[in-house]
Amino acid sequence: MSSIGIDLVEFEDLKARMSKRFVSRILSERELAIYEKIHHPQRKLEFLGGRFAAKEAYTKAYRSFETPLNYVDVEVLKDELGAPYIESKYRKEDKVELSISHSPSYVVAICMVEKRGYYKL
Numbered sequence: 588m589s590s591i592g593i594d595l596v597e598f599e600d601l602k603a604r605m606s607k608r609f610v611s612r613i614l615s616e617r618e619l620a621i622y623e624k625i626h627h628p629q630r631k632l633e634f635l636g637g638r639f640a641a642k643e644a645y646t647k648a649y650r651s652f653e654t655p656l657n658y659v660d661v662e663v664l665k666d667e668l669g670a671p672y673i674e675s676k677y678r679k680e681d682k683v684e685l686s687i688s689h690s691p692s693y694v695v696a697i698c699m700v701e702k703r704g705y706y707k708l
Contacts, residue, residue, distance in 0.1 A: 592647030593697045594640040601636050613639050615662045633694060637671070637687045638663045640696035645673060645683070648700040652677055663687075673698070 614622055618638055625631045641663045646656055660676040663685070673683045682701040687694065 588702045589699060590648045590650070590702070591697065591699050592644040592649070593695065594643035594647065595693055595695045596636045596640045596643075597693055598632055598636060599692070601632060601639070605632075605635075610635060611659075613642070613658050615659045617664070618662055633689050636694040637689065637696065640694050641671065641673065641685055641687055641698065644685075644696040644698035645675070645700075648683075648698045649678070678702075 610622065611619070613635065622631060622634055625634055639658075642658050642661050645661055646652075656677065662674045663671050664674060666672055671685050671687050673685050675683070680703045682703065684699040684701075685696065687696045
């Protein structure tokens with residue numbers, strides 16, 4: 588069974604929420620290490636917005652989890668070609684596809700999940 592989730596983040600809304608606490612609730616330790624090396628404010632915003640949108644799209648694709656989802660347990664990383672992918676502590680057996688795109692004002696992420704186990708909806 589497959590499902591899709593999508594999320595759109597407006598950078599102005601994200602700027603209003605930006606705080607150390609918010610960032611630490613969204614980014615894993617590995618993501619945070621990358622984020623802290625970024626010096627340009629707009630690029631930091633794009634990085635955080637992309638991860639936030641991707642994790643929201645991921646949760647929407649599943650609709651629910653057996654235990655409450657913690658964003659830091661879902662990581663958005665890049666492969667050797669620079670394409671984003673998800674590493675998650677949740678439902679590791681599933682195949683997850685991810686795409687993230689930016690405009691000057693927004694970031695959008697779409698996540699497609701191919702569920703390989705049995706799940707109650």
